[in-house]
Amino acid sequence: MSTSAPSRSSGKTLGKVTLSPGGLRRVYRGAGLVLLVVIAAAFVLPILWTVSTSLRLPNESFSNPPSWLPTDPVWSNYSAVFEQVPMLTFFINSVVVTGLIVILQLITSTMSGYAFALIRFRGKNALFAIVLATMMVPAQTTIIPVFILIRYMGLSDNLGALVIPAIGGAFGTFLMRQYFLQMPAELAEAGRVDGAGHFQIFSKLYVPIALPPMATLAVLNFSGYWNEFFRPLIFLQSTNNFTLPVGLVSLQGNFGTGSISVVLAGVVIALIPSVAIFLLAQRYFVEGITAGSFR
Amino acid sequence: MTTVPARGGLPGARRAGGPRPRPHHTPAMRQESRFGWMMFALSGLAILVFTALPIVFTLLLSFFTWDVITPPQFVGFQNFQKLASDTAVIHSFGVTGLLAVLIVILQIVIGLTMALLVQQRKSTWARSIFRTAFFLPLLVSAASISIVFSYLFDTNFGVVNYYLQLIGIAPVDWMNSPAGATATIVIVAVWQKLGFVFILFVAALGSLPQDVLEAVSLDGSGPIRTFFSIKLPLISPTIFFAAVIGMIDAMQIFDQPYVMTKGGPGDSTTTTVMLIYRTAFQNIDFGYGSAISVVLFLLLLLLTWMQFTVSRKWVFYS
Incomplete structure (x- = not known):
């Protein structure tokens, strides 16, 4: 400009x-x-x-030239995708897994980020160095031991296999710590004078003003875990446990190139929550990208 | 200089405590210390069990063979010796490296060009429309969009070949030829992640010193010369950052080849993570799979280390 x-x-x-x-x-x-x-x-x-x-009839889905605009929409593919595969189950599974991870990580990351920024405790610097180091570990390279662990915990082919390893987030801890570091220490002093305990100072005074980075973390985690494919592919075996990305790929495999309109209806359904959250929280998405670049 | 690479460095850890922690003598301090541990406990336990220990276990497993049925057997460096002469493994690293380099170069060239062009737009709504256009692909899952692109690039019925034919180009055998399959995966990956690089460059270009740019412009320097002699050197740390982060990300590519090509034709798009997946979870060879993981891990560690050392140097100079 x-x-x-x-x-x-x-x-x-x-x-x-x-x-x-x-x-x-x-x-x-x-x-x-x-x-x-x-x-x-x-x-x-x-x-x-x-x-x-x-939104086209299945037998027209491969006819060229393609129609770029959805004129004369046919909604039958959207009902078909729910009838031919357990689409509703995939959707619910995705909502449960993503929702739990987002909420649990908000709790754990806010707590640990606060501790690293404003609390003095033994071993803090060494622990933070470990957290930073694990932030750099690509999940793909540790998938084998995690898979073995999941089996021993009796969680294979269970949605818990996706949720439990994702409860704690190194990146979330880092993001929240960076924010709390800029917070005035006077706030804690004031709370202490009023006789508030450590946890009350955290929950009543600091959490309410830390909502923006929490929103960024929530939005980033939503988009990451909603779209996740690698772990669900490895940890889940039965169709009824599939999340949307794995379910859609299995749907594509079943149909081959037969009825792509139905598969694409599934893709659109999976996309709707992401777009909705993007429209509601675009600001936090963009902040998340620049913050996410620390990873 | 741009803030993003500057903040990427590790030295934040040193600032962590503020004042140097004193010995924990008074009851109040002991209480605070206990509270700190309590607050960290949940995150810490999960990070320890599911990230930190698995690194150690991957390394340990790489010295064993294990098929789950029989107990693991220590084999020393055998997995690594086998790996060094295993053409499938070496080939997968070649495939992954080629894909990653192509993806990163295209992402940076297109992302930077788009950021420069969007920056020239004066109206805010035009900027936000273009920004949304590049951002939209980031919302779609890589698996879903790979399904979509495998339809679009279908050799016989695909939209892409239809339009190529209209302008007189013979249908390209996209997913059934090694070059075509590589190109298709690169196109999908660039399409999906461009928004990330784009946002980074928009932020970097927005933080350039305006007085310098104005002075250069008054001297009569054209936009192309201004770009190459002023803007490009100033945003080079961001370019380097985008390149390394992009490499780290692209070296782990799995979803796109798994959905679109299954690693084929032949093994022309079998990436390293696909090979780890097959070795460990289809052939149930956890030891050998771990050995390949260790090599990939070390490669990625090297890239991360490069990012830290080089970006720190740059930050110093600016």
Whole structure:
């Protein structure tokens, strides 16, 4: 925005000459806009195609040219996907798993982040270094021992296998600590003078003002665990325990290329909660991206 | 300079305590210490059991063979010796590296171009529309979108080949040829993660010193020269950061090849994580799977270490 101001002023002084810096700049800008629109379209069109094809008759789903806009919508695919696979079960499983992880991580991360920022305790710096180090561990490389652990805990093919290992989050702890570090220590002093205990100071004074980073953490975890595929694929075996991404892939496998409109209806259903949360909390998403880049 | 890589460094750990903790003598201090442990206990237990110990166990398991049925057997370095001459493993690292490099380069080039172009837009609503367009793919699960793209890139019925034919290009054998399958996976991965890189670059470009840019512009420097001689050097830490984070992420690629190509044709898109998955969970060879995991882990650790050391150096210079 602000970079455009100087370009306009230089265009004014040299504007009479053909292909002056100002004129050239206008050409650049026009070409830039075209490129921007084309690439942005390439990012939106696959989703548009998914929505419009999910609303076409199954036997027309592969007919070309594709219709990009959902004209004459056919809703039968949406009822079909619930009849042909336990879509409602997948959906409920996803809601339960994602919901529990989001809530539990909010609790644990807020508590531990607060402790690391504002409480003095023995071994704190060493523990925080360990937390930071585990933040860098890619989950894929430790999946084998976690799988064995899950089996010994009797949790294989159980939704708990997804929830329990995700109760504590190194990233959430880090995110909350960073926020609490900026909080005034006077708040705790004031609470202490009023005779509040440690936990009361935390829950009554600090948690209410820590809602923005909690929202960021919730939104990030929602999007990460709602879309998760690798762990559910390994930990869950029976169809009735599948979450949406694994369920949809199994649905695609069953149908081959037969009725893609029905599969795409499932994809759209899985996407709706994500889009809804994005629209409600877009700000926290963007903050989460820049915060998420610490990982 | 940009704040993102600057904050990525570890030294935050040193600031943690504020004042240096004194010996825990008074009852009040002991109480505070106990409270701190209590607050950390839940997170700490979960992180310990499900992240910290599994690293140790992966390393230990890599010295055993274990098929779950018979008890694990210690084999020393045998898994690693086998791995060093196993063409499937070496090939998977080649496949993964190629995919990761292609994905990262395209993400950065397209992401940076888009960030520059969006920055030129004056109206806020135009900016937010474009931002949403690049952001939308981040909301879709990689598994779902791989299903969608496998339809779009279908050789006979796909939309992509239909339009290619309209402009006179013969149908491309997308998912059934090694080059086509690689290209398809790269396209999906770039499509999905571009929003992340884009947001990073928008933030970095927004934090450039305006007085310098104005001075350069008054001197008559055109947009292309301004970009290459001023903006690019100034945002180079962000580019490096995006490259390393992107590499770490892309080296773990699994969902897209699993759904779209099953690692094929042949093993042309069998990535390292796919190989770990097959070795451990289909052939039930936990020891060998762990050995491959250890190698991947060390590679990713090296990338993380690079990110820390190099970004710290840059932060110092600015």
